[in-house]
Amino acid sequence: MKFSDKWKTWFIVSGIVIALGLISLLMPGRGLNLGIDFTGGNLFTLKFTAAVTEAQVREVLAQHGLGASGIQMAQSLGGSAAAGQEVIVQTPPITQEQKAQVLSDLTAKLGPYEKLGDEAVDAAFSRELRTKAFLALLLASVGMVIYITFRFEFKFAIAAITALLHDSLIVVGIFSLLRIPVSISFVAAILTIVGYSINDTIVVFDRLRENLKLRRGKTLREIVDNSINETLTRSINTALTTLFAITAVLLLGGSTVREFSLALVLGIVVGTYSSIFIASPIWLLWRESEQRKPQAAGK
Numbered sequence: 001m002k003f004s005d006k007w008k009t010w011f012i013v014s015g016i017v018i019a020l021g022l023i024s025l026l027m028p029g030r031g032l033n034l035g036i037d038f039t040g041g042n043l044f045t046l047k048f049t050a051a052v053t054e055a056q057v058r059e060v061l062a063q064h065g066l067g068a069s070g071i072q073m074a075q076s077l078g079g080s081a082a083a084g085q086e087v088i089v090q091t092p093p094i095t096q097e098q099k100a101q102v103l104s105d106l107t108a109k110l111g112p113y114e115k116l117g118d119e120a121v122d123a124a125f126s127r128e129l130r131t132k133a134f135l136a137l138l139l140a141s142v143g144m145v146i147y148i149t150f151r152f153e154f155k156f157a158i159a160a161i162t163a164l165l166h167d168s169l170i171v172v173g174i175f176s177l178l179r180i181p182v183s184i185s186f187v188a189a190i191l192t193i194v195g196y197s198i199n200d201t202i203v204v205f206d207r208l209r210e211n212l213k214l215r216r217g218k219t220l221r222e223i224v225d226n227s228i229n230e231t232l233t234r235s236i237n238t239a240l241t242t243l244f245a246i247t248a249v250l251l252l253g254g255s256t257v258r259e260f261s262l263a264l265v266l267g268i269v270v271g272t273y274s275s276i277f278i279a280s281p282i283w284l285l286w287r288e289s290e291q292r293k294p295q296a297a298g299k
Contacts, residue, residue, distance in 0.1 A: 003228050003276065004221045004284055010277035014166055021173015032176050033070065035183035036090060036119060038133075040126040042099060044089045045117035051085055052110050060105050064098065066091050072181065086116070088181070093120070133187040137168075140191060144198055152205055155286050160201045163279035167197050167270045171263055185260040193267030200238070200275040204231050208280065220291075224284045228276055239272040 024030050036043045054071050061069050070090035094102070107113065141161055148157035168190055175182055208227040215223055243265065250261040 001229060001232075002221075002225050004224050004281060007277075007281035007285070010281065014170070014274075014278060018166070018169045018173060021169060021176055024173060024176040030176065030179075032172065033179045033181050035181045036121040036126065037184040038126050038130050038182070039090075040121050041093050042091045043117065043119040044091075044103070044115065045086070046089065046106070046113040047086045047116055048111055048113040049085075050111050052087065054087075056110055057087055057089065057106070060109050061089070061091070061102065063105065064102050066094070066102065070181075088117075090181075093122075129184060133184070136187065136191060137194075140194055144194075148202070148205075152209060155283055156205050156209075159279045159283040159286070160198060160205070162282055163201055163274040164194050164197055166274050166278050167193055167267060170270045171266045174266055175263070180259060180262070183259060185257075186263055189260045189263035189267065192264060193271055196242070196268060197271030197274060200235055200271055201279045203234065204228060204275055204280055205283075207231050208283075220284055220287055224280050228280060232276065235272055235275060239268055242268055 025032065054073055057071050058067055058069070061067055061071075069092070070088075072088040072090075073086070091102075103115075141164065144164070145157045145161055148160050171190065171193065174180075175186070204227060207230055208224060211223045211227050211230075215226070218226070246261050246264045246268065249257060250265055253261055
């Protein structure tokens with residue numbers, strides 16, 4: 001299959017998805033739906049006996065000056081919770097007395113409930129967590145550039161990191177578009193995606209490097225296409241077997257790991273796609289542009 005001839009199609013598809021995600025991220029009032037790990041505050045997960053609506057919950061919170069709190073009507077993917085019964089409420093930092101009053105009013109006005117979760121994070125800690133999460137991603141990227149440059153060449157490193165940036169932007173953009181809450185487990189998922197995607201890309205690049213030595217009579221495009229085709233079965237089989245396991249966790253693991261497993265599912269799909277359709281074409285276009293320069297200078 002000639003993958004390199006259709007590079008414009010792959011780039012346009014990725015560009016559209018990334019652009020939609022960036023619009024959502026930068027649009028006022030949207031952006032990432034940051035959890036209390038990054039913003040500080042309190043998070044309650046309540047399962048009411050009878051179904052409630054977001055408007056009813058917000059009305060109760062507004063009476064305590066918390067009308068702008070985040071409210072998510074949750075339902076497990078396995079369908080164990082009735083629609084409208086399970087509610088996730090994220091408020092700014094409040095005192096224990098305020099929390100007790102809010103929970104008491106929710107019971108009085110909306111009926112009894114079971115408290116499934118109750119978390120609180122200090123604002124100073126959340127700021128430190130944001131900084132460390134960014135540093136972790138930055139250090140991982142720098143380390144990979146150094147390793148790939150040493151193992152292969154600088155062009156391979158830049159192509160691989162560009163593909164990783166592509167993967168991260170798509171996953172983050174989808175989370176922003178769908179308003180899925182983001183916690184520290186999301187950062188762990190992104191780092192896992194980075195590791196998975198770079199491994200898949202390295203397999204393709206390793207075969208590409210071998211073919212550059214063995215098939216000198218072929219054009220760069222033919223070498224790239226042959227390298228991708230020779231590793232395609234391995235990439236697809238690895239992705240599918242990993243997806244089966246992570247999808248089972250997503251469907252059956254419950255709300256505590258749903259965000260992490262969903263990010264992994266998206267990342268595995270996007271990472272496999274970028275290893276085949278993004279990383280290699282970037283390297284190819286760079287090399288072809290270098291080959292054209294001496295010819296242009298000769299004219």
